[in-house]
Amino acid sequence: MRVGLFVPCYVDQFYPGAAIATLQLLEKLGVDVVYPKNQTCCGQPMANSGYEHLTGGCNKLFIENFQGFDYIVSPSGSCVLHIREHLHDDKQPELAKEVAHQVWELTSFLTDVLKVESLPSRFPHKVGVHQSCHGQRGLHLSSMTELVAPGFSKPGSLLNMVKDLELVELDRKDECCGFGGTFCVVEEAVSSKMGKDRVADHLRQGAEYITGADMSCLMHMEGILKRQGSNVKVLHIAEILNSQ
């Protein structure tokens, strides 16, 4: 199985640890992983701001870099959702569609494709899980509190395989952290308040780490935690699943 590793632009630049952990974890599970070096961004920052018509360059690059893999895996629910829903190329629409369908978010790739049932990981800490909205409500990585449906959590089931890890229960299981791409600066007041409230929930439950399948939300909460001088850290779920 040949897998193309799709690393979101901000993860590449600011959170290489999350990408390294993703790569090492997949390799550990016997997957042949390649990182196409000319990849950049999925185009979501423009698209969510109303400029989807400017994402042609990103779409073209994405298809160039990722065509021909059996699967494309990324440690970001949000970027994966964007590719799945919006990747297009008027010159080669079928190819764009094919590539879009091969993109998988890391945790669902582990549970649904690799069907991972155990991990050699250990992480002796209290951990709070942030359900990032696009992964959860868009890619259905977990059940949603609004819907009347059986409960499940793909990230949660993986974390339960980690030795000595204790998951904390949140008061609000799946409320948005307020990052929202350009929303975080355009609507600074509400965005910050949402971030503060989300962080406070994890702190109330005694979490030592906040984790999730999307680094952007974690980056937002990290910004709040650091400003508050908190010792609580954020870690991408790949880093916990890859820890020994």
Next chain:
Amino acid sequence: METTTTQDKNPPLQGAGGSHAELADIFNKDEDRVNWHDETLWWIRAKRDKSVHQLPEWEALREAASNIKFNVLSHLDIYLAQFEAAAKANGIIVHWAADAKEHNEIVHKLLTDAKVTQMVKSKSMLTEECHLNDYLATHGIEVIDSDLGERIVQLAGEPPSHIVLPCIHKKKEEIGDLFHMYLGTPSNMSDPQFLTETARGSLRETFLTRKVALTGVNFAIAETGEFVVCTNEGNADMGAHLADVHIACMGIEKIIPKREHLGVFLRLLTRSATGQPITTYSSHFKKPREGQEMHIVLVDNGRSIQLGREDFRNSLKCIRCGACMNTCPVYRRSGGHSYHTAVAGPIGSILAPNLDMKKYADLPFASTLCGSCSNVCPVKIDIHDQLYKWRQVLVKEGYTPKAKTVAMHVMATTLGSSTLYHAAGKMGRLTIKYAPFAVNNKLNPWYKNRDMPESPKESFGEWYAKNRKK
């Protein structure tokens, strides 16, 4: 690169008071109040969850309602004509209003014909949308809103901040002060029971002396020509039953085909709104009682334009339950008034740009696109997808600030080229590392309440080149 917008139409200074972001910024100056507002509405969302989880068939009900409304929107012309004929046969007088102005003129004429200068009104967000009270006031007609929440905001001289809970932004102490000022209650009296009884006493006088009553409409049934008004207080009934003239105003999308469909909608409406199984009163009005006049005003006001917008058509399925507001993390932390439109929150943000793109260009951006709104919507409107689509429309129509368009072009060019991206990334990381003052300042809105991420010594791409030589 594709060319984008035509011209900058000088947005976005929306409304008199500013854009959603500006008004939300003001709302957030008082954090305790934001916490209170958030928790109050979250409590209602939690009640909704508790209530809907008792119905295993909940998702099937939503699906059914969504399909019924889809059918209605696909055959609206037929159902409206059917409704009109049936209502007329029942002795109801039917009026058609193309827009808010016509609606207001029709109501005004009915009041003039009845020779009254006072009217009692209950439960009509449509008349808020049409600014009926202001219009009638300029023509010397006084309207008293009889729904308790509506009455409270009316005394405060404010519009409702929520379509189901009009005064949810007011604390009971503030309501006590208003009643002290206008209804003569003792000062510092905030006991809800006492205040409610005072309002009841004051409104009783209003009900007994008004000759004309106006109500909203929750559902109008094409098959029978009747309409249903859902309330908890019964004030709409009190007004309508005591008045010589009953005027019911409704948007044309309120039609449902058959009475049996009410079974679906009544089960969904209040569970979604407040977590109650059903409203205290679900009153059916079919024909005027003897000696009474009954009028229905069917209002378009942009609805047929929205019906023609394929991407946004489904917004007309809305049954005005307010669940999307209660669940919206942005609404809860910015308050209804920050949306500067009659219908606030996520649903308002997809309805309002249809009426005035320039004025409401900010609203589709007042969201993180978290999708919770679409999940609670009892008629399954794809609200967050429509917010995304409105953003695309508003940008293409030129209703975004020029600076943002320039920035987006720069970003698109950078991210569309591997070389530029790697250079810019490196520069960004070096800036944060060696010149943090360039980003850690008040010109960067991120920095106001959040620290910047640390700059790693190398990007993943750089690490990979060193560690995975292939």
